[in-house]
Every structure is written in structure tokens, then in C-alpha cells.
Amino acid sequence: MSEHDGRDPGPGDGADASTDPQGGDNCGCDDACEVGGASASGVPGETEPGDSAGESAGAVRAEFSVPDMDCASCASKVETSVRKLDGVGDIDPRATTGRLVVEYDPDRTTPDDIRGNVEGAGYAVEDGPSTREVSFSVPDMDCASCAGKVEYALRGASGVLSYETRPTTGTAVVTLAADADLDAVVSAIEAAGYEVTGTDADEAPDADANAAADGERESVWRSTRAVKTWVSGGFLAAGIAAEYLFGLELVVASVLGVSFTAAELLYVLGAAVGGQAILRNGYYSAKNRSLDIDFLMSTAILSAVAASLISGPTSLYFEAATLAFLFSVSELLERYSMDRTRDSLRELMDLSPDEATVLRDGVETVVPVEELVVGDVVAVKPGEKIPVDGTVVEGDSAVNQAPITGESVPVDKADGDEVFAGTVNEAGYLEVRVDSAAGDDTLSRIVSMVEDAQANKTEREQFVERFSSYYTPLMVVVAVAVAAIPPIAFGLDWVTWFVYGITMLVLACPCAFVISTPVSVVSGITSAAKNGVLIKGGTHLEAMGSVEAVAVDKTGTLTKGELTVTDVVPLNGNSEADVLRCARGLEARSEHPIGEAIVSHAEGTGVAAREVDDFESVTGKGVRADLDGVPHFAGKPGFFEELGFDLEHVHVTGPGEALSAEVRQLCDRHGCLNLVEDTIPRLQSEGKTVVVVGTEDDLEGVVAVADEVRPDARETVAKLREAGLSVVMLTGDNEGTARAIAEQVGVDDFRAGLLPEDKVAAVEGLLDEYGSVAMVGDGINDAPALATATVGVAMGAAGTDTALETADIALMADDLSKLPYLYELSHRANGVIRQNIWASLAIKAVLAVGVPFGYVSVALAVLAGDAGMTMGVTGNAMRLARIRPDE
Known part of the structure; x- marks a missing residue:
């Protein structure tokens, strides 16, 4: 049958177009026409603006090259024309460079609309890139x-x-x-x-x-900042020794009329050395009008020194030195913690080799991977990493694909098989044809998407940023109040309360609080990528961990997506070989999965083909063709009922034909089958699709085709249900087939007979019922349903650009067992994020309450409130890296 014959695609295909009144299978012709989701064409210069730039959340910018716009009058006309469009914000016509920058709402207008209005004003818009994206490394x-x-x-x-x-x-x-x-x-x-x-x-x-x-990245502990920190610590320790161990209170220096004891001088040196980088950063913060930790610490250190100079006998040099040293240590610890997070992503980047052995004119030449072009053939020896995405053209081996797909067992590769950059050739020698240039391979896209995942801030991140924007100014006000009000209003010791104010100023920094969410998101996403799961943003990570139900497409997800012939029921004296011979002939010109499965099975059993003429697809029913000059039919049971056959009373043996009603009354049913009530329902109850084969006069047999359930499907569904999730199967199959598969895999519920648009409606219904739903499919045919769900998960995305681009989360391997791991990782990530947020807030609150009572020193505020919490939230986030799929 052809791809438009309209017959049921069965377990191996998508949705169905019609249902046979007798319970036959549905037709899948509409599935061939399904659009997997529209993707916008790339527009040169179109980008999302930075959050801080002041644009509206949904606004984007596009730049256009308008070479004839070379004067103020031209610029005015262009601006006036573009201003007429709905959804346009800022317009910047640059007559000196012939470029037009427009901020607009993509939901209300498009770059093509802008281009049209510019050209309508009489100015041509040149094609070609007018912008470029550059990544700057700022460690x-x-x-x-x-x-x-x-x-x-x-x-x-x-x-x-x-x-x-x-x-x-x-x-x-x-x-x-x-x-x-x-x-x-x-x-x-x-x-x-x-x-x-x-x-x-x-x-x-x-x-x-x-x-x-x-x-090689410089160790944080051997950096210039670290050396200055240790020197500062040395001066601080020496000062403590001079003051408390040796009691050296002699004045050893006098500067501008200010006398310094040995201890005070050592403290000042410690503050100067340790505070150099802090004061430098504080200067830039003041210059940029940023009320951040560097500005606050600089203010605290300078205030302590200034107070010491003014107060005379009362010295706060020790506090200044302590603050400079401990905050420098805190900065080093924070840098070390961040480096640990970055290392997890850097490990992904380092998977791909820098060089490759290319075969040119039969000679092996080692070249940088960047010099390889599509079509080159590279040699990969045992133990080497495969440098590019490509196709094996010679050799066979086992390849460890864990870096890409997370598969623990090496996969056999031979001529014609696809391989990925960064995977390891375990055994044999391979020659691989380059299919993707360096930087455009699957590994590069994974790394890029993991990096880009930081761009879209989660709701929690946005909440944290909003909260911190109020928290810091409020705490600065509190610090000033603590330092000033008690001495002025109640006559208390101003030095004591000034120190308390400095301590509160230290607590005004929300570093650990702000970093608590992004560090957890990066840790979770990177950990998932190492295990063959690509999560394209913290929003999707958080959403996956809070879903209440999982909708799973049957075909290719719960099942293997590979149709095979399971049963052949001969009728009217035909043998299985006779039935297969006819079925093969009828399906020889078919592109339908059912037809391909029947032809493949017939070839595998050695059944010869018959001569085929006058092939014809009967839309929605089946096919017909002449086999050796005799008209034959294959298709849905309802098709044969329309041809006049009585499917309720069919002889199994003997050369007879299907019986008429009159003859049936004379028959004692010996040797007969009731296809409608017995055979067809029984096969469908086993999850099989039925194809009837016959001539104009005789029914020759029934062929049943099925899509095998994945071995791990039942265990996967059980784990999801144990985690408290409801699992619902979506399928285009008829009720009987769907029920059989549902019982095999153990899902909570199923929806059968769904067209592509019906799957979207089904997901919407589940959203109404459960509130938050993940949809799992192939990422191509199921794209509309994936987009409708709270989270869309595509399986088997490695090597499939569409699935990588359209899904929120992609399982790189065709491995259903990664679903419980994905949920567990996401669920735990949500817990870690909550722990980090509330712990950082709680520690700050406890310390702040203890300051006015003298329980919290500057040192404790820096170590516990800043360095300690930064290390704590980072370490807590890194626990996500220990979660493995087999847990």
C-alpha cells in the first residue's frame, strides 16, 4: 500500500484518520501530512536584549542594513514609516552607517513587516548579516x-x-x-x-x-590574589602576636601626626595588602553606581580605618585588617566553588579531541579538527576519540557513546552506522566520513545548549533577584541605624556600635542568596548532560521536578517503533506461505510501515514475490493490485465487508469461498472462523494490527502486525508511578490495541484513536486535570503535543536536529529508562534550590539578630554569612552531580 492508502498505521505509526465500524484499525493517512511544528526563519540581527538593558521582557532587537539612508531627512522618513507598525518600540536610524536598529514585540510585528515598511518608504534593505555574536571569557x-x-x-x-x-x-x-x-x-x-x-x-x-x-587554568590558590591574601593574613597574625603575646604598645611610627604601635602598623599593612583588590573593585562599583558587595566591603574597611584615625586612642585597625583578610579568603573560596561548577561544563567541552587523522590520497595526516571539511574521511584507531559526527565507511568496532547518549554499554558500529564526536572507539579500526564540521556536531550543540540554558532565568531566580534588590539597600539603612542611633539617642559607646554597624554592612551582601539558584541549575543541567539528558534551561529543570502526570506517546516511546509480523492465519486451504506471497506482492510498492514490515518478513522467510500490475491505493481502506493477472486486495476488515465478504463465517480449510447468508445457515460451523467476533478482536487485544488478504472471490488469510513493547517500558512506568506520578498513554491505535499495550506496560490510563490534533487536546485535558504535565514523544511527529505540555521530552534525540531544537528536554539515547532519572534529578534539584534559598536567608537573619547583642563579630559575619554560605550552597548544589540513572 502507498503512504496515502489510509490504512491503520497500527502500533508502528502515528494517529489514525478513521475507525472501522466493525472494530477494525484506524487509518493513518493524516499522520503523513502532520506538521511537526513551525520554526521561525533566522533573521540577521534579531536577538533578545539583555535583561538589564531596560527593554520590555518580550521585546527583541533587529538591525537592518539600509545603505541609501544617508542623511537626516532619509532617517526621518524611515523612522516615520516603521513607527506605523504595531508593537514597535525604540527606533534608531543611523544615517552615518546606513543601519537601522528597531526594538519590537515579536508577538505583534515581524522583521518582514519592518523590512516592508522601510522599502515602502523608498529605501532598499540589503540582505546579509548585520550583527555578530561574540562570547567573551571573563573568568x-x-x-x-x-x-x-x-x-x-x-x-x-x-x-x-x-x-x-x-x-x-x-x-x-x-x-x-x-x-x-x-x-x-x-x-x-x-x-x-x-x-x-x-x-x-x-x-x-x-x-x-x-x-x-x-x-591550563591557574589554580585559585596560587593566583596573585591568593598571595596577597596570605601576606595580609601574615600581617594580621603578626599584629595579634605583637599586641596580645608580647604586649608591644610602643609607638613605632608616626604618619601625618598619627601615631602607630607595632600591632597597629601590622594591622594597617594587613588591611592595605588584603584590601587592595577589594578597594579596587569597590572603586569600579562606585563608578558604575552599583551597591554591591565590593562597594559595601570597601566602605566598611575605609570606615574602620577612618574611625581609627579620628578617634585617637580607640583603634579599629584590627577590624579593618580582619575584614580585609577574611573577605579576601571568602572571595577565594567563592572563586574555588565557582571553578568547581565550571569544571563540570569544562569536562563536556574537553570530550572532543583537538586533532584528527585524515586520509587524503591514501596518506594519514594529523590535522586540527577545525580543518576537517564535510566529506573528509578520518581514521580512528582503538582507544581514540572520534573527532567528528560522521558515518562509518569501513571497519567495525564497539563505540562507547556514554558522553553523548549516556548509554553504559558500548554500541556496535559497522559500515553505514552513525557515530558522534567525543565518543570513544573501544576496539576495532574505523574509517569515518565527516558529516558535520567542527563546532556543528552534536557534542558542540549540547555544550552550546547547556551554556545557553543559563540565559532564561527561572521564576525562583527572578524572585531572588527582586528580593535582593530590596534586601541590600534595606540592610545598608539598618547598618547605618545600628551604628548611629544607639550612640546618639542613648549615649552608648559609639566605637562598639560602629563595629556593629560594620558587621551589619557585611551581612547586607546577598551573595550566597543570589547564587543559590543558578549554581544549582547549572549543576543539575550539566549532570544531566553527562548522563545523556539535555535540559534546555533551568525553567524546564524546575518544571520537570514538579509535574504531577506524564503523558507518553505509545509508538516509538513505550514501543520500539519497529513493526514486525506476528501472526499469519491462512484461510480457505491456503498455507502461510501462500498468504505471505500474496501479501508481499500487494505491499511491494508500499511505503507504509505496515507494508514494509510484511515485505521484510516475507523476504526473511524466503517467500518469493509475485508479478504485480495495476497497483492502486484505495483511500482509507487498503490497496488492490493484479498478482499474476488475478485481482487481489489487502486492507482493513471493513474493506472486505464492503466487497461482499461475510467475515463472521470463514472456512479455514478447503478450497471454498466465503459463505453467503443462505449457505451459512446450512453450515454446522465446523472448520469455520468468526473473524469479526473472535479472530480480529483476539489479535487486537494482544496489541496487534490486522490486515486481511484476498481475491475478489476468496479470503486468503489474515496477517497480524505489531510493534514490540520496549523491554524496560513496564519497569520505567512502575518507577514513575512509585514516584507519585500518573502515567497516561496516548495513541492513534484503536481501543483494543491500546488497551492491550496499556495493560502490558501498566499505565494508569490511556487515550486511544487520537489524531495529531487530538493529542494536543488530550494534553490540554490532562493539564486541566493535573495542573502540570510532561509529554514524552519522538520530538518530531509529536511536536505540537510536546509544545502544549508543561514540559516536552523528546526521546532518541542524538543525531536528530529537529528533536534537539524543539523539545524542552531531550533524551539523547533511545532509552526510556532515563525518564525516572530525569524526574528524580529535577525533583531533587528543586529541593536543593529551596534548601539553598532558605538556608542562606535563615543564616543571615540569625546573624543579623545576634549583632546588636554582641554575639556576632565581623569575622563570624564574613566567615558564616558570606564565605561559609557560598561554600555551603555550592557544595549542596554539587550533590546533584552524584545522581546517576541507575539509582
């Missing part, structure tokens, strides 16, 4: 406060259209105008106090810096 940008300063600097940089900072990976992704000066952007970032160690652009501001960035 010292490791907290939200740092990111804020970098964003402020980028906001004023020339040629910057939008930006996105990622403190968890230490990168800033910037969309630039095509003619923007890269060095100017680097200078802007460095003016904010952060070194740029490299970019991913073709040109680099500093080749040596790039080389350093690509090389």
Missing part, C-alpha cells in the same frame, strides 16, 4: 554583583546591541553590530575591573590572552 565575573558591573559597562559600549552575562561559566555573550570594534568592547569590560582572557571571534584582542585561556 573573574563569578557572581551576580560582578555580572551587574559588566552589564553596566556593556550598556554604554559602542556597537553593543544586546548582551547576556553568565557568571556560572564566566562568559559574556554580546551581540554586536557588524562594524563594532571588538577592542572597544574589551576595553569597556576591563574598565569595569574585569580582565578579558579571550573571545570566540575570528579576531582576538590579544592572542597571548587567548592562548592562556585555552591552556
